[in-house]
Amino acid sequence: MAISNPGGLLNSVPAPGKQTLSTNYFDFANAANAGWGQQYLPDLMEKEAEVFGPRTISGFLSKIGAEEAMQADQVVWSEQGRLHLSYKGDVDTTNVITIQSDIDGNGYTEGGIAAHGIRLNDTVIVANAQGVFKCIVTSISADNFDVTVAHYGGTDITGDTTNQGTTILVYGSEYAKATGYNAAGATTVESRGANEPDFKTFTNKPIIMKDYYEVSGSDTARVGWIEVSGEEGQSGYMWYLKAEADTRARFNDYLEMAMLEAEVNLLDNPAAGVDDFLYGADGTNSTGTEGLFAAIESRGNVTTGVTGVNAATDLAEFDAILAEFDKQGAIEENMMFVNRATSLAMDDMLASMNSYGAGGTSYGVFENDEDMALNLGFSGFRRGSYDFYKSDFRYLNDKATRGGINTAAGTEAIRGVVIPAGTSSVYDGNVGTTMRRPFLHVRFRSSATDDRRMKTWVTGSVGAATSALDVMELHMLSERCLITQGANNFMLLK
Numbered sequence: 111m112a113i114s115n116p117g118g119l120l121n122s123v124p125a126p127g128k129q130t131l132s133t134n135y136f137d138f139a140n141a142a143n144a145g146w147g148q149q150y151l152p153d154l155m156e157k158e159a160e161v162f163g164p165r166t167i168s169g170f171l172s173k174i175g176a177e178e179a180m181q182a183d184q185v186v187w188s189e190q191g192r193l194h195l196s197y198k199g200d201v202d203t204t205n206v207i208t209i210q211s212d213i214d215g216n217g218y219t220e221g222g223i224a225a226h227g228i229r230l231n232d233t234v235i236v237a238n239a240q241g242v243f244k245c246i247v248t249s250i251s252a253d254n255f256d257v258t259v260a261h262y263g264g265t266d267i268t269g270d271t272t273n274q275g276t277t278i279l280v281y282g283s284e285y286a287k288a289t290g291y292n293a294a295g296a297t298t299v300e301s302r303g304a305n306e307p308d309f310k311t312f313t314n315k316p317i318i319m320k321d322y323y324e325v326s327g328s329d330t331a332r333v334g335w336i337e338v339s340g341e342e343g344q345s346g347y348m349w350y351l352k353a354e355a356d357t358r359a360r361f362n363d364y365l366e367m368a369m370l371e372a373e374v375n376l377l378d379n380p381a382a383g384v385d386d387f388l389y390g391a392d393g394t395n396s397t398g399t400e401g402l403f404a405a406i407e408s409r410g411n412v413t414t415g416v417t418g419v420n421a422a423t424d425l426a427e428f429d430a431i432l433a434e435f436d437k438q439g440a441i442e443e444n445m446m447f448v449n450r451a452t453s454l455a456m457d458d459m460l461a462s463m464n465s466y467g468a469g470g471t472s473y474g475v476f477e478n479d480e481d482m483a484l485n486l487g488f489s490g491f492r493r494g495s496y497d498f499y500k501s502d503f504r505y506l507n508d509k510a511t512r513g514g515i516n517t518a519a520g521t522e523a524i525r526g527v528v529i530p531a532g533t534s535s536v537y538d539g540n541v542g543t544t545m546r547r548p549f550l551h552v553r554f555r556s557s558a559t560d561d562r563r564m565k566t567w568v569t570g571s572v573g574a575a576t577s578a579l580d581v582m583e584l585h586m587l588s589e590r591c592l593i594t595q596g597a598n599n600f601m602l603l604k
Contacts, residue, residue: 168366170505171592174445174529176548177563179556184315185593191308195227198274199257204266207236207257210274224254227305230291232283234259236267238276243267246284312409316555316591317372317399319364323357327572327580354584358566361586365564369552369592370505372401399591402550403524409597411438414604425459425493431528431601432494439599441530443497448526449506449516452603456500460488498528528601549596555589562589 196213209226211217219225228234228247236243236259245259245267257278261267270276285291375398406412411434413427435441448456490499503526507513516523530549555562565587568574572582594600 168363170447170503171366171369171550171552174531174548174550176551178551178553179561179563180316180553181555181557184313185553185591186311186313187593187595188309188311189596191310195232195280195305197226197228197278199276199278200272200274201238201267201270201276203256204268205259205261207259207267207276207278208255209257209278213277215274226254228257228278228280229283229303229305231285232280235279235281236261236276237279238267238270239272240267240270241265314400314553314591314593315397316553316589317368317397318587318589319361319368321357321361321364321586323354323584325353325572325582327570327582330572330582357584358586362564365588365590367505367511368399368401369590370402371404372399372592373404374398374400400594401592402527402594403602405592405594405597406527406600406602409594410600410602411598412602412604428493428498432496434601435496435599439530439596440495441599442495443531444499445529445531446498446500446526447503447506447529448500448603449503449513449524452525453500453502457488460491499531503527523604525603527603530596530599549594549599551593551595553591553593562587564588 192213197209198211198213198215199207199209202208209224209228212226228250230247230250232247234245234247236245243259243261243263243265245261247257248260249258250256259267259278375396400408411431413431413434435444488500490497492498505511505513506516506524506526512524567585569576569583569585570579570581571577
């Protein structure tokens with residue numbers, strides 16, 4: 111079945127725009143409005159109909175995160191590295207593993223030396239296409255890249271030259287009696303080398319967002335025939351009240367949408383020898399900031415499903431998500447914010463798990479009975495040791511926001527996002543100590559002089575006059591950025 115929209119939504123004509131259109135007001139002399147020119151008074155319905163329901167999409171971040179003030183130009187934080195030593199490499203020479211990267215596939219060197227933590231006499235598991243071998247480390251090359259091992263079973267490890275095709279995991283160590291840390295006669299700790307804890311440092315910087323609304327002094331004193339209403343609580347017959355409040359509501363949505371969608375200007379990276387600028391309309395360099403979706407795509411996990419788009423119709427995708435979370439922080443409670451199609455697919459999937467689902471609707475298990483309205487929706491479920499709490503994400507459904515983009519995005523459409531519940535422990539460079547914070551939180555500029563979380567002020571000659579200009583100008587400004595901590599525990603559904 112197809113749903114059509116003949117001629118478009120006529121009630122969506124008065125969309126926000128900079129120009130004045132004939133569709134935005136009644137022309138009493140126009141033939142189309144001839145009823146106003148006749149002698150009979152029409153039955154005027156003066157209350158503006160709210161046909162789109164709640165039009166704002168903000169509130170997502172307030173449910174799952176927090177807001178915190180900052181005074182610096184950027185936020186710097188560090189996150190713990192993995193505790194155990196596991197690496198990837200290949201076997202170019204018999205019993206010699208060339209270390210190429212850590213277990214996450216990140217290659218790294220320090221001054222031409224491989225920065226891994228494998229040491230002499232460590233006992234390791236070596237796994238590749240040839241098999242799984244328990245070994246002991248017998249030597250390490252001067253540049254630290256080549257690790258020579260001896261298999262406890264006597265088998266030579268050969269022949270796997272696949273890039274990063276071999277995994278080596280340290281599981282302990284073994285020494286003979288009365289020996290030092292290395293081979294015969296070595297007694298100093300320094301000859302073995304100590305491992306330092308690893309951590310990763312991340313940074314983000316705030317962006318300044320602005321908007322304003324302007325109305326002439328005459329229009330503030332002009333009464334209309336439509337009684338306005340809106341999300342900001344405005345009411346009355348002054349049309350500028352609606353326009354001003356809608357501008358404010360839209361700006362509040364922008365504050366959240368920017369934290370979801372923002373991107374860092376990758377053209378400006380002097381450290382990599384790239385010094386191109388992305389100029390805004392005012393001629394200054396736009397550095398951008400890292401939003402939620404960008405953070406997950408660069409530092410987190412992305413799934414396109416096991417069986418295609420909306421693969422949440424079976425448990426295979428969730429089992430794959432669980433397997434990935436097991437490799438990461440294994441945080442048991444997770445919140446899922448998904449679009450309508452994915453939400454319904456998940457409901458159908460969960461309902462099909464009931465043995466009576468194929469023969470009709472069951473009662474009791476889903477708290478349904480014959481005397482109540484049937485509940486076919488699910489707000490959460492448990493799979494393995496993980497709890498998932500599902501919620502519709504209006505931003506991904508509304509045609510005027512991501513809902514419209516997703517229609518044309520194809521495989522790049524965003525179905526939803528999985529966000530861990532609870533808090534993470536990180537070292538905050540501004541405070542200088544380890545603190546626990548929500549995985550997501552917004553940082554905004556603030557000081558004793560100026561709070562830029564959501565700053566508004568009025569200028570002009572209407573009300574409290576600040577200038578000779580016969581207008582009222584409402585200005586809005588915010589300076590903020592989103593901090594996504596532990597992005598490796600997030601999942602973006604595409």
